[in-house]
Amino acid sequence: MKVKHITEIAQALLISRWRQTLVAAIGVAFSISLFIALLGFMEGLNRLLDGLVLNRTPHIRLYNDVQISPIQPIDMEESYMDYHNFVSSLKPSNTRKGILNADQITKNLINDKRVLGIAPKITTQVFYNLGSVNLNGVLSGVDVDQEARLFHFQDYIIDGNYYDLKNTPNSIILGKGAADKMLAKVGDIINITNIGGEIFSLKVVGYFQSGIAEIDKIQSFVSLATSRKLLNESGSYMSDIQIKLHNLNDAPALAKEYEELFELNAEDIQTANAQFETGSSVRSIISYAVGITLLIVSGFGIYNILNMLIYEKMDTIAILKATGFAGIDVKKIFISIALTIGISGALAGALFGFVFCLLIDMIPFVTASLPTVTTYPIDYNILYYIIAIVFAVVTTFFAGWFPAVKASRVDPVVIIRGK
Amino acid sequence: MEGEKVLEAKSIYKSFGTVDVLKDVSFSINKGEFVSVIGKSGCGKSTLLYILSTMDTDYRGDLLIDNESMNGKKEKELALIRNHKIGFVFQFHYLLNELTTLKNVMIPGFKAAKFSDVELEENAMKLLKTLGIEKLAHRMAHQLSGGEKQRVAIARAMINDPLILMCDEPTGNLDNKNTDMVFEIFNELATTFNKTLLVVTHDLSFANKTKRIIEMNDGRVVK
16 A cells, blocks of 8 residues: 555545644644743753853863961971871961963863863952052953853953953953943053052953952953063963863863872862752753643644544545455554644644744843843754654654554444444 | 356354344355345345455355455455455445545555556546546545435446445435436446446345345345
């Protein structure tokens, strides 16, 4: 029995109840489009919120922590070695804050296949001079290119251009809060004082906004070279090495490895932000559950309509069987009806889902923490469309299967005799 | 070949619960015969037809179609035998309203898949022409009159060139004019085209015009 002929008969049956068929297909289309819109929106939000943490945080941060030596002189004295020694008011010795042998370490890291990229960083304390008043500030010296490539630096610059930091010597990107206080505009020259008390003049090339007011009041950015100048340090000085990995989940293991290898402190992102993943996965699960429920409900709609169709078309089934159609042929006819409803509904639903996503994408959404985001975030992942369509086709297949089996078991004698 | 057995019933018994409907029914039909089965309402003639048509398999005895026993055949095999060797005309036409006349006639041919679609359509048109309704080929089935529908049903029964045409009260729903017309068609099929026909009817005037009458009473063949 050719597929073409099966579909021809199925089509005739479909046309006979085209209104109900349309309603069923609309049901599928509706649930598919909602499924896609819901997941696209939810995942878009998830990515946005994860991005707040993930984009700005290095997977591993290498630094030289200020800490008290665990072995004190008294522990090395032979006569006290077997005792438990208490020493109070310990202070750390004046070790350097920079990373020793930084050039060699960065070279090793760049050659490591697991590492996506590294961005050196110098953090230092400064004062912003505002007439006779000095404001506290934290200055980060960054490698502009790497910062932009790995940590979306440009997304947080709300005025000016981030690459001016590299191109203009002695330039600074001020935190929005600090700039407001100092009434500094882009292009102005401001004065800052370093820890040693020396005054430097820096040109403002942009504003930075993280969305957290406390940070924006004190945090500013300069280039690596400028920050080294401020600290009177040599050309290879850096206080932190930020590492971004290919695979986020490798971070804890690699952090431990680097800690031993380079004899530095290493902090991985999971330790730094233990909770961020939980929220995302719970939100994803909820939206999948709601979406799949919608699809199953539309499956019941198809089941109902096919059942009705079978009761109405008993005569047709009887004559098909009388003229030599086997049960399996009848089953194929009804399953192809179900699949027609499912596939056409799924395709229309995917299209409408995409339109819904476009609409949501146009709704304004302004948040201080993400200066580059102006509308609701949508994730246009093709995967949601594939999941939705596959699931819709599978659901309608099963919704059609049971009525189809019922139809295939219709005894033509009972129907014809009943007349 | 005249005299060749097309269908043979060998002592067929059938009962619904404790009520025996058919008792020891045996007869045979040769190729080219035009046979009518008559009897009172409830004598089991329709039941017999459903058994002979292989649709009802719940009976004792043996049924041979084209010298082949139907005992122990699977549903699928029986469906194929119905498709290839038996044509049906019922009291009600059972046409698919959403298809054209031509498509309705072609449906059993789809299953048989002996011909390509083009050849099948030619055959269907030829049949419709023979029955004088070729003008209706592209009309939808629900637009036809009762007599026209029955003629389409006959064309549908003939499309796979069956060994035997089985009819269950084919004129039960028709007026006299259409009844005469249907008889003329059957008669022509039997005489001109040498077809075998088995017609169950309670219309005695119709039956009297056929070559052979099988009369049933109370589940037995009387004559």
